Amino acid sequence: MKRLAAPLAICLLAGPLVAQSGTGSITGTLDLDPARWIVASAGEGPTSTWTENDGRVEVRLVGTPDPEGDGGPGTLTIEMQVLAGPVEARAIDARVELQRTDGTLVAGSENVDLSLNAFQSTGGDLVLAGSVVATLTPDPTGGLVVDPQVGVTIDGNFQATIRDEAGAN
Known part of the structure; x- marks a missing residue:
């Protein structure tokens, strides 16, 4: 699969990701x-992993707190x-x-707004970039969370x- 959603993907391949200890970052506010x-x-x-099947790609981004930055309280997983x-x-x-140490917070599709700016597979590796806004709650909530005090x-x-270490894709 070779698809390019935006020229940003080329910048990501050659950009600062090489200098980081991980393969990317998730930054924003909590x-x-x-x-x-x-x-x-x-x-x-x-x-982090990805698999492709019949034009659909399952992506799992796993983020660990940045020890040199503001960090984030716990492991963040974005699945799409x-x-x-x-x-x-x-x-x-x-x-x-x-x-987190005090429990897990979850947001299902109704409470996640995710957009992709770049999405390309190259040589078995997947390069992606985008944004996410989600309202997380202690118990997975069916339906849209509209009260900002709830989550x-x-x-x-x-x-x-995301590198394809096993060559599975």
Whole structure:
């Protein structure tokens, strides 16, 4: 699969991702406090992955708190199902999870607004960039959360290269 959603993907391949210890980052705010996570690519614990099947791509971005930045309280996971078209890719389903020491917060599709600015597979690796706004709650909530006092809001951007270490894609 070779698709380009925006010229930004080329910049991501040659840009500052090479200098980072992870394969990308997720930056933004968590309930208006600055937060930053490094996208986990390999090692212990959960890692970022992607698989393709019949034009749909399942993506799992796993972010661990950035030890040199503002960090984020816990491991952040963004899962999305992407419909990869000939011109653009669009997320058709998304889920966000934040695992903290005091419990896990979750946002299902109704409470996640995710958009992709870049989405391209190159040589088995997947390069993507986009933004996400989600309202996370302690218990997965069916339906839209409209009361801002009920959940925790994450508003951020992500950019990552997910390596195909096993050559499965």
